[in-house]
Amino acid sequence: MxxxxxxxxxxxxxxxxxxxxxxxxxxxxxxxxxxxxxxxxxxxxxxxxxxxxxxxxxxxxxxxxxxxxxxxxxxxxxxxxxxxxxxxxCMFPLEVGTWGTDPIKLRQQYGRDLLIMGGFDKHILAQGKAEIEAEVRRLAPLVEEGGYIGFCDHRVPPDVPYTNYLHYLACVRTIWGHDINLKPPQYT
Incomplete structure (x- = not known):
């Protein structure tokens, strides 16, 4: 088969x-x-x-x-x-909070032979702004090194407040230096 x-x-x-x-x-x-x-x-x-x-x-x-x-x-x-x-x-989504698959440990183990996508613990998005910023900062060395596209380690859970998600995007933009359009959509 x-x-x-x-x-x-x-x-x-x-x-x-x-x-x-x-x-x-x-x-x-x-x-x-x-x-x-x-x-x-x-x-x-x-x-x-x-x-x-x-x-x-x-x-x-x-x-x-x-x-x-x-x-x-x-x-x-x-x-x-x-x-x-x-x-x-290259591996995706590397679910940190659900399965414990940590992109930082994988980078230490495999170096740049392993490209990584995901790896931001989606459960942190529901916790608060300080926790969100800490997780973005934790992953910043991977972004700086390259071979890493950081984003949520799967879909954003339904319990995440919209303001927390916007804060996540703002942290990604300022800490990782990603140019993300942060204007909320205008629904008519």
Whole structure:
């Protein structure tokens, strides 16, 4: 089944890439973890999945696609080295508050070999302005180093006050230096 899926993806990508289309990145979705870790053993993942990931990522690399990011919820710590070995080099959403996947620890462990998206603890948004600012400051070294696109580690929860979210955006703009349009939408 995995081989068939990979064949389908490779066939589709090949047709698209042979037209001359260019891509800066490729996105994959692979929810295969929960709070205690992977739903499949790392040994089985390495044996059955890594070779097919590698086929896909090798094709993408041949066409100059060098950022291959993967969305996987849950505690993915045991799978990250396997994905890196398979050519997947960027992880999202890295849920800090839910699963404990900390982007700072991952950067220390993997360096810039692992590109990171997400990693801002979404639960902090409901707490208060001081906590929001502290989390933005905690992640600032990753922003400065590069290879990190910081934002909420999944969707913003419904209990987050709008004013807190605006404060988050203001902190991102001032602390990380991101130019974000902070004008609230005008509804008519």
């Amino acid at each position: 995995v081989e068939t899926c990979a064949d389908c993806i490779i066939g589709t990508l090949t047709r698209i890439l042979e037209t001359g289309a260019t891509f800066e990145a490729c996105a994959m979705w692979e929810d295969m973890a929960y709070n205690a870790g992977p739903l499949i053993s790392p040994a089985h993942f390495k044996q059955y999945l890594v070779p097919h990931y590698r086929r896909i990522t090798d094709l993408l690399h041949r066409y100059g696609v060098n950022v291959i990011w993967l969305d996987c919820d849950g505690n993915i710590d045991l799978l990250i080295p396997l994905w890196l070995d398979a050519g997947v080099n």
